[in-house]
Amino acid sequence: MPPFDVPEGDPFGPHNLPYGVFSLNNSPDGSPEGSSGGSSGGAGRRSVGVRLGDHVLDAGAAAVELGSPYAALLARPTLNPLLAAGRTAWSDVRRALTAWVTVPAHRETVAPLMHPLSEVTLHLPFEVADYVDFYASENHARNVGRIFRPDAEDSLTPNWKHLPIGYHGRSGTVVVSGTDVVRPSGQRKAPADPAPVFGPSVRLDIEAEVGFVVGTPSPMGTPVALSDFRDHVFGLCLLNDWSARDLQAWEYVPLGPFLGKSFATSVSAWITPLDALEDARVAPPARTHPLLPYLDDTTEDASEDPGGYDLRISVAVNGHVVSEPPFSTMYWTAAQQLAHMTVNGASLRTGDLYGSGTVSGASDDERGSLLELTWNGRDTLELPTGKRTFLEDADVVTLTAWAPGPHGTRVGLGEVTGRVVPTA
Template identity: 60%
Template sequence: MAAEWLDVPAGSAFGTANLPYGVFSIGAEPVRRVGVAVGDRVLDVGAVARAVRADFAGLLGAESLNPLLAAGPAVWRSVRAAVRGWLSGAVPAETVLPHLVDRAAVRLHLPFEVADYVDFYSCEQHAVNAGRIFRPDAEEPLPPNWRHLPIGYHGRAGTLVVSGTDVVRPSGQRREPGREGPVFGPSARLDFEAEVGFVVGVPSPRGRGVRVADFAEHVFGAFLVNDWSARDLQAWEYVPLGPFLGKSFATSVSPWVVPLAALSAARVAPPPRDPEPLPYLRDAEGDPWGLDLRLTVRLNGHVVSRPPFARMYWTPAQQLAHLTVNGAAVRTGDVFASGTVSGPERGEWGSLLELSWNGADPVRLPDGRERGFLRDGDVVSISATAPGPGGAVVGFGEVTGRVLPAVGNGPNA
């Protein structure tokens, strides 16, 4: 039970069943602190840990989550139990109250130092939609390997940015209809992709894969991702390899990392798989890692989609197993994202590529404007919730970005 002085509104998405971690600073001060969101406030957990002389205080005194991530599941459980105790009266109120700060008064930062970044393509409905858009005459919209393995590509770790960071429209080569060769210029088909990301805490040794059953021994938590995509740049460079400049200019992430421990009530069985995956990709017996996360995408404040994460064909546990099965190691701070989340209905599709059917059927906003793809000044916000224990709601906050005009970065600029 929460302490009497802890005023958290009933139904808060940042209640004590959640307690997501982030990194914040106050005002113009340069010092970054590890915090936990609770209600409409942030608890400086490093300061409280020092005040009570917790043996893990050093892990929470860093300017990123990486030391905590690397400490492993036993420490994660210990810290979470301690924070819940601090907020439920296990220590005097005067020890905790001075270290609670209004969330509106803090600046949030990228919560971890990113070591590597991999993006997957694990939603069957999104893959089917993309196949039908780009290969309308094909009998089968999915690539022949799609149901056998989680397809992915390496991204640019250095271009991950925290929510609220503006995104400059990228420039590059693209091929216009009726032209034989490419032209250079700003992307005319800038898109968003609503995704969920996962961050690795405990590394794995090179040469040894991570089993599906060991997912929670390595992954600390989940957050939201907007994998901005320049569809026209991507289409031209996508022959024969994968995304490069069409994806690498910016990937936005939410500032709060929800620990896996907060998602126990959100775990669900994934959709049926046909054919059955190879043994290294099979769900652990009685321990599936499908997650009932409910995303909401807003464009300029208007809801345009509500993608359901529970329908993802490949789970994050399978993604991690596939990522490492060839012997590739993972490191503390490695990030991997789910790929675009889309449901069976149009109002559940997680990108403008799908919602506007590649621009042929633009999305109509309530103010009468239309969007085939993003325009300069557009703001995209993605939020999500999950069911928590006892009817609680577990919130992820949101990842937001505004599109700025392209800058002169071409060879003749």
């Protein structure tokens, strides 16, 4: 069977075509050596790839061989030039790629440029500029409020229904799926301890999230409107916001997350373009509080783009599924997050990444963090590998997801996996 004849129902069929960056496993170190030229792969060379089934197409080499006007964007060792090219280029390139893997006339040219996933190494697909993480799930926010403020009249903070709460993270520690995560060290202090101590985190956690990748930049001083979301955001990916809860608890007052979050953030090797998710668009939950105009998605103009996405996420620890959070329940949309992030005049840069915040549903088996699943360590998870409250060394966490696609298909999102290794 030719490599681009994928089985019916494959979530990575030609209706999907997520983007990544790869090198062939015969490369000595996988380091970039410039553009992919007119031939596929090569020792040490990174190339822009598009996933089709269990293969990856060298998109840059295909663009050169087929005389594409977008070859200069695809024949690069990173997605950033394509991201910066803007929405028209994104749509044109997607149409061309779809033709290259479906039109029989291209088969002879394209077939040699297909590589089994088992024969390639996947890299961080884009150069991350700024990184912001939000707190957009009402279920998650209420769970956290009940855990840490059990006597409060309202489990939500007073500002939560008025703006998307977020914090600026550390872009330099965003890593691609498959990268080991070293257990972080820092200060921690339990409520009964007389003084803080220093050492490895003993309450290491995960947060199942969705990351949004910015392509088109914006000038400083110019806010991005809700309606301009799709002109700036190229696509999305799964994201694991690793969290050291004991470090976080001691440091976060009064300025919020810092070392408890900045040691690692794992993202998928595959970025799913928004154009692949048209059938997954859904309305967000009903708004319970009036919104200021720049965030108001209840107007007639905003109704044309519902803002939410129906993504079905699974969280597995050591291969055992512990939660299945639904992204469709997220109160704040990615468009609102982008609008809020820039309303003060902050600029966007190509390669900016922002996370949705922990995705949690209403039921116990839809919670997107161990903090919630174990109710801050009060309860235990029963796994085939033993009981857990928080992560132990050698634990492997894997996020997977799919979304509804055209004609009853599924659109697969690239997985995010990471293994915890002992403190160095």
